Amino acid sequence: MxxxxxxxxxxxxxxHSPPPPEAHSTHLAHTWEEARQAxxxxxxxxxxxxxxxxxxxxxxxxxxxxALHDMPHYASSAxxxxxxxxxxPWIVAEPGQRLAPHQASPIVTGGLIPAGxxxxxxxxxxVLGTDDxxxxxxxxxxxxxPGEPRNGQHIRKAGEExxxxxxxxxxxxxxxxxxLAVAALAGHDDLLVRGKPVVKLLLxxxxxxxxxxxxxxQVRDTFGPQLASVVGMLGGLYAGQERIGDSYPEWLAGLEDxxxxxxxxxxxxxxxxxxxxxxxxxxxxxxxxxxAELGGRLIIDGIAMRPGHPAVLAELPDGRxxxxxPGNPLAAMMALSTVGEPLLAALGHRAMxxxxxxxxxxxxxxxxxxxxxxxxxxxxxxxxxAKHTGPGMMRGxxxxxxxxxxxxxxxxxxxxxxxxxxxxxxxxxxxxxxGAKPKTRPAAxxxxxxxxxxxxxxxxxxxxxxxLG
Numbered sequence: 001m002x003x004x005x006x007x008x009x010x011x012x013x014x015x016h017s018p019p020p021p022e023a024h025s026t027h028l029a030h031t032w033e034e035a036r037q038a039x040x041x042x043x044x045x046x047x048x049x050x051x052x053x054x055x056x057x058x059x060x061x062x063x064x065x066x067a068l069h070d071m072p073h074y075a076s077s078a079x080x081x082x083x084x085x086x087x088x089p090w091i092v093a094e095p096g097q098r099l100a101p102h103q104a105s106p107i108v109t110g111g112l113i114p115a116g117x118x119x120x121x122x123x124x125x126x127v128l129g130t131d132d133x134x135x136x137x138x139x140x141x142x143x144x145x146p147g148e149p150r151n152g153q154h155i156r157k158a159g160e161e162x163x164x165x166x167x168x169x170x171x172x173x174x175x176x177x178x179x180l181a182v183a184a185l186a187g188h189d190d191l192l193v194r195g196k197p198v199v200k201l202l203l204x205x206x207x208x209x210x211x212x213x214x215x216x217x218q219v220r221d222t223f224g225p226q227l228a229s230v231v232g233m234l235g236g237l238y239a240g241q242e243r244i245g246d247s248y249p250e251w252l253a254g255l256e257d258x259x260x261x262x263x264x265x266x267x268x269x270x271x272x273x274x275x276x277x278x279x280x281x282x283x284x285x286x287x288x289x290x291x292a293e294l295g296g297r298l299i300i301d302g303i304a305m306r307p308g309h310p311a312v313l314a315e316l317p318d319g320r321x322x323x324x325x326p327g328n329p330l331a332a333m334m335a336l337s338t339v340g341e342p343l344l345a346a347l348g349h350r351a352m353x354x355x356x357x358x359x360x361x362x363x364x365x366x367x368x369x370x371x372x373x374x375x376x377x378x379x380x381x382x383x384x385x386a387k388h389t390g391p392g393m394m395r396g397x398x399x400x401x402x403x404x405x406x407x408x409x410x411x412x413x414x415x416x417x418x419x420x421x422x423x424x425x426x427x428x429x430x431x432x433x434x435g436a437k438p439k440t441r442p443a444a445x446x447x448x449x450x451x452x453x454x455x456x457x458x459x460x461x462x463x464x465x466x467x468l469g
Contacts, residue, residue: 311323358383
């Protein structure tokens with residue numbers, strides 16, 4: 001873990017300009033594995049909290065959902081028709097009044113069964129007539145069956161779904177829409193759920209435009225359309241964003257009090273602030289200086305990987321984490337996967353994101369001292385590097401099946417290489433256990449002879465990368 005700026009003897013005053021580039025050239029960045037673990041270990045799971053039903057979808061329930069009253073809490077009609085007392089014909093009474101024997105009153109589906117009512121006669125089974133004095137009289141008819149209505153027919157009894165105090169949903173489930181409907185029927189307005197990190201975005205760059213075709217010197221905003229969704233996929237609660245330029249006062253104000261796009265008095269404070277750009281060592285890179293002035297400490301200051309080397313993770317005195325992503329879009333996504341995903345997992349009570357192994361579809365030469373993150377496509381079960389994967393490109397990642405974590409010593413053709421799935425993609429295929437027999441089909445008649453000498457040649461991995469577009 002890196003010491004907080006200003007804690008070391010002879011460190012520069014945080015009020016002044018950041019150290020020159022040469023001061024960073026001797027900095028020993030975390031390895032890729034160290035950075036992931038440091039991000040995960042730095043966070044404490046967020047305590048449970050109550051959220052309104054409208055915000056509870058997909059959250060993990062901490063406390064059983066019990067019925068706060070009988071369900072349903074009153075006897076109601078299951079049909080449009082007539083509430084009746086006794087056998088017909090029935091004298092028509094005013095709605096809502098107590099029914100005496102041989103009286104009926106109109107009722108709709110879900111309507112409160114009036115006192116004295118014994119059953120409901122469906123509209124299609126009823127006929128309105130008159131008695132000898134010309135007064136309204138209700139008779140059975142239409143589609144009515146013999147003996148209809150039976151005592152209790154078409155009445156939903158109070159408590160027939162659940163009695164007050166019954167457990168309806170056990171703690172530990174991930175809440176789906178039906179769970180929320182049950183909670184509402186049971187009388188709940190909010191639920192106690194597992195803590196989840198609230199994430200706000202601080203998007204920077206005076207050269208960034210959000211719409212239209214950029215002119216030379218401008219670039220389109222690639223973070224606005226994607227980061228909020230990726231945060232949700234990684235287990236965070238997106239809570240707005242702010243856009244600033246490149247000046248230090250803007251950076252400092254943005255980190256001091258990051259306001260949502262639409263002010264909301266009920267908005268939760270951020271647990272994590274993700275920034276874009278400003279992690280380098282130029283005159284417009286102010287993240288480290290702003291963190292130091294706010295009294296924060298650096299947890300990760302650079303990672304020995306590419307792309308995404310200048311990633312920064314810091315913690316402010318108020319407990320907020322600041323994740324500084326590089327300004328190039330692919331580099332930012334690799335830094336988010338390396339640091340942001342473990343951080344959000346730890347804050348959200350989840351385990352360290354898994355790393356699997358996939359067979360490499362090409363030979364990757366060593367690059368001492370640096371891990372390479374390479375988007376790949378699976379071709380015939382082997383991972384081959386995608387094209388168009390420069391730090392500022394997104395085309396290769398858009399078509400990738402996952403990301404290879406190429407160690408500094410390189411990878412040989414066919415050798416297993418660590419890899420992780422993309423947040424929006426399917427899980428990576430699970431490799432067959434060592435020693436498992438390959439599945440083969442029985443050979444057709446005559447196939448053995450036709451194979452000849454070729455059948456004796458050893459089979460081996462094939463480099464398919466040239467076939468990738």
